[in-house]
Amino acid sequence: MSYLIDSGIWSSVFAVPTAVVDDHIKMCSPLSLKILLLMLRHSGTPVDVQWLSERLCIPAGDVADAVNYWVGAGIVRESGAAAKRLPARPAPDAETAPVLPAPAVTEEVSSEGQRIVTISARQKISRADIAEMEKADGAIGELLREAQNILGAPLTPVESEILVALHSYYGLDTGAVLMLLQYCVESGHRSMNYLERTAAAWMERGISSHEQVEQEIVRLTRSGENEKKVVKAFGIYSRSLTSKERGYVERWFSLGLDEKLIFLACERAVENTGKVSFAYADKILSSWKTKGIATVKAAVEDLSAGAARRAAPQNKSAQTGRDSSLDMDKLHALLHRQADD
Template sequence: MQFTVNSALWRQVFAVPAEITDRHIRMCSGVALKCLLLLLRDPDVFGDPKAIADRLGQPVSEISDALSYWLETGVLSSSGPDGQAIPSQPPRPASEPPPAVPVPAPPRSAVSAPPAVRPHFPREEAVSIVDSDKTLSGLLQELQSMMGKLFTSADLDALIALYSFYALTPHYIITVVSYCISIGRSSMAYAEKVAASWIGEGIDDEGVDRHLDTLAQRRSNEGRVRSAFGISDRSLTPREREYIATWFDTYQFDLSLIEYAYEITVERTGKLAFGYLNKILASWYQNGIRTIEEAKQESKPSSAAGAKPSGTGSELNRKILEQFMKD
């Protein structure tokens, strides 16, 4: 199937430089392309970011970022207070390929802590880096497809940092971005923070899939606990999430035992108190209690004559409550 422009539209036209379609259309963002079209259509009306932002219904910050791309590439120039044009980089001919910019990429067999200060990559430099590396170029296309958007200058900066500064493999980067999308944080800036955190935890390329599975299981466990505790009107706090991870990952308790501890907590404190509930489960773990039956037996006071106090039973329950009240 072929497409042609409706001939009636040719009654009123304006020119678009071939440079735009020959070189930039693949790498510029959708917002950047819209900004340029408005400027080409009527530079007197759309000569400043505010006018363009009003027409496109976008924040001025987004428009400024888009216009920065065209300034950096030499397509646009800005005027000073006296109306004189401020020189910008001259545009390269459409046939001239972008210069190859070497990407410092150390061996990717292991993930190590990067230097303290990471570089930032302006749009023009970022585009050149992507164009000079087929792997990075393919990775960009994959991530844009996953996130359903064209990358901004900030997105490209974060991507190149992950690839060259943090020396992460495409597999690692895709895994991090997949995780961010799954939790509703579809942002390359957030992906960089997550990746830096995982690197700090010593998670390398071989272990990143296992870590992702662990995080998925933790989210599932958190959902089960929220349902069991009737938490539907708020998110869990970081401390509460830490508690839940400990109950399942470290203590290896099943949900039924956690629910029983929840019932005891509400009965004794009159509310859901994660701190008190955690103390109950911690005491059970320390005393080798793994089932509801053992927990019920532990709650019974010792009645044997001459029995030596063991710190369990009702005495232990009393200590837990006293400690909780102090805290």
């Protein structure tokens, strides 16, 4: 299938610099390109971030970041003149204005079996709103300053918005927000979208107070350390654990067994199956738990006894074969004696 531009639209056109396509089409974001096209459509008229935000239905903070790309490229410059307020799109009637739902969490399962957590839309918070909130609540200013220290860089408008939303919209106290941010950064997740999804998922599970957030972080930190131990015991270096495998690890350590027993079970699983088998190791550990085995010495003795039991039928069969051979020799000797007689 081929495509053709409708010639009727050429009755009204505006120019796009070739440098935009030649030098920036691969580098600029889709939002930056949208903004530039909108500004080119109104070329010669200074516009501000708020107007662009209203026309594109995109948060002002995101718009400001996208405009800065073109400012840095030298294609857009800041105007000393006051920006003209071009007519915005008509606002919808109050009766028909959409109402944004409160943040809610939904879970989906991907084709790979992974759980995907998503949150519904929330009301956007502009930079002007954040400034007003800082004046009214000193805790918000402290939150943003401490968050900047944790991230080690100035906050972007989007980062500031999400941090403030976690406090003012989701209802987390600032200490809980900072703890969660610190945990995400140390876990290698610096994305504010990841931070917001995590907070929403935790709140859906009833984790919202300072103490509950702290307890959940301690639990997850301990689980992460346990997973690293099992990964080392199995010799897994080329991939991450699946959700099912993480479930096995959590169960093993919840049994209260010495971690040395867990390492031994993992090693024996690889030796006996020739591969990483969490299910095989789980059978071994479940058996030891049932038998009350709590030491490595007792576990080794149990494994040795099991190996002996498995080998016993073969020995018996071999012994039976030898006995049968001896009986046949006796029978031949008896027949020879009878023949001599």
